Amino acid sequence: MTGWTLLAVALGGFAGGALRGWLTTVLGPTRDGFPRGVLAANVAGSLALGTAVTALPAGSAALALAGAGFCGALTTWSAFSLDLVVLLEHRRHRTAAGYALLSLGAGLLAAALGLLLGTWLQESLTP
Amino acid sequence: MTTPPPTGTHVLLVAAGSAVGAVLRFLLDTAAGGGWALWTLNLTGAALLGLLTGLLRGHRSGRWLTPLLGPGLLGGFTTFSAVVVLVVGSAGPVVAVAQLAAMTLLGALAAWAGLVLARLLRRDRDVRAEVRR
Numbered sequence: 001m002t003g004w005t006l007l008a009v010a011l012g013g014f015a016g017g018a019l020r021g022w023l024t025t026v027l028g029p030t031r032d033g034f035p036r037g038v039l040a041a042n043v044a045g046s047l048a049l050g051t052a053v054t055a056l057p058a059g060s061a062a063l064a065l066a067g068a069g070f071c072g073a074l075t076t077w078s079a080f081s082l083d084l085v086v087l088l089e090h091r092r093h094r095t096a097a098g099y100a101l102l103s104l105g106a107g108l109l110a111a112a113l114g115l116l117l118g119t120w121l122q123e124s125l126t127p
Numbered sequence: 128m129t130t131p132p133p134t135g136t137h138v139l140l141v142a143a144g145s146a147v148g149a150v151l152r153f154l155l156d157t158a159a160g161g162g163w164a165l166w167t168l169n170l171t172g173a174a175l176l177g178l179l180t181g182l183l184r185g186h187r188s189g190r191w192l193t194p195l196l197g198p199g200l201l202g203g204f205t206t207f208s209a210v211v212v213l214v215v216g217s218a219g220p221v222v223a224v225a226q227l228a229a230m231t232l233l234g235a236l237a238a239w240a241g242l243v244l245a246r247l248l249r250r251d252r253d254v255r256a257e258v259r260r
Binding site: 005006009010011012013014015016017018020021022024025042045046048049050053064068069071072073074075076077078079080081082084085088100103104107108110111112114115 | 134137138139140141142143144145146147148149150152153154156169172173175176177180194197198199201202203204205206207208209210211212214215216223227230231234235237238239242
């Protein structure tokens with residue numbers, strides 16, 4: 001690991017965090033407290049990471065920037081966990097269950113699609 | 128109640144915290160390796176977010192510190208995408224669902240434990256302030 005790799009992760013992390021910060025501002029929670037912004041960030045980041053890990057070479061600075069940096073910071077587990085607790089504390093059990101199932105279901109689907117997309121990109125870009 | 132900072136400031140604070148969080152996650156993940164690093168990172172981050180949110184709630188400095196350290200540092204430190212990509216790439220459907228359910232449950236428990244600890248600490252601080260008065 002070099003200093004360049006760490007810089008790539010930091011730059012990607014800054015961009016990913018900025019996008020998540022913006023998404024949670026423009027997509028605020030709905031009236032029943034559904035955290036739309038974090039859901040959007042997590043699903044989009046799962047699609048992007050699936051694509052990045054299959055399209056970019058392992059161990060490259062490009063993958064550090066896009067994967068560990070950008071997608072890693074765009075998506076979050078801590079806010080997902082705390083949002084679930086807050087929903088449960090407000091006795092919004094159905095919203096909490098819907099949020100968990102939708103996040104994980106759509107996240108899995110997005111990751112699988114991303115892996116396919118990345119493989120296709122990698123094959124069509126290599127001569 | 129404190130008003131949140133303007134959108135641009137909020138985005139910058141989250142981005143700055145996330146850059147540091149992402150580097151910390153990358154270093155720990157590289158040093159530890161394997162799937163367990165991700166579990167440790169995510170559960171620790173969830174517990175710390177609960178603690179931080181509980182401690183800074185209604186606090187004047189929380190207006191700036193909450194976005195920087197909460198969605199920023201801890202949001203960038205923990206990750207969702209690596210979890211689902213690893214699960215899709217390696218496990219069969221039963222193992223995949225079990226792993227995701229376990230991490231969701233443990234993450235929520237960790238965040239809740241952090242919140243409860245923050246409430247206990249604040250109550251203790253309030254009681255001591257009351258005694259001094």
